[in-house]
Amino acid sequence: MNQWRRCKFKQLIFGKIPLWAAAALCVFPLYVNAKQAQDLAPGQIVERLEVLGDPTQSYAIYLPSGYSTDRKWPILYCFDPGARGSLPVKLFKSAAEKYGYIVVGSNNSRNGPSVPLSSIIQTLWDDTHKRFAVDERRVFAAGLSGGARVAASFGLAYKDRVRRFFQYKCLGREIFSFFPHQK
Secondary structure, three states: OHHHHHHHHHHHHHOOOOHHHHHHHHHHHHHHHHHHHHHOOOOOEEEEEEEOOEEEEEEEEEOOOOOOOOOOEEEEEEEOOEOOOHHHHHHHHHHHHHHOOEEEEEOOOEOOOOOOHHHHHHHHHHHHHHHOOEEEEEEEEEEEOHHHHHHHHHHHHOOOOEEEEEEEOEOOEOOOOOOOOOO
16 A cells, blocks of 8 residues: 555656646746736836737837726827837827826837838737727827838728827828728
8 A cells, every 4th residue: 555655656746747747837827927917017117018929029018007907998009110119108108097098019110121010010919909908999000200101001901990090200291190090
């Protein structure tokens, strides 16, 4: 009987899938989700949040201090020509807090011929819609200079979902326009 217990103990510790490894695999996702929730405290800017499943892509985000998953929230996607996602998020922070918007700034979208913008836009859309309570009827996009062209492309790519997009300082001139989509 005693030898049987030692055999079972060895099998648990050194078996094909040790019990401790299985337990660690079960607990690790809980730790990661708790860490993400801690890093995403409402009312604070997170300058780099990696996309789930693609650590090469990231974005900056601001959740208003009243954010909760109990209701849907409007979202503003921002694109900077230098892939500085936190810059537009910082600029829109006070307005986002006042009016209750989620603000997201891409850290990958930038000017240049070899930038896979369609992939960046699709990944950004998918990740934010999986993680956050986004109001599908109130999706907006904004951009500066080359980022304004990306915001326009974003608006056209999701024309059935994006309500408005606006640009500022495009082609060397001050432009501040809204292009509402007719429904």
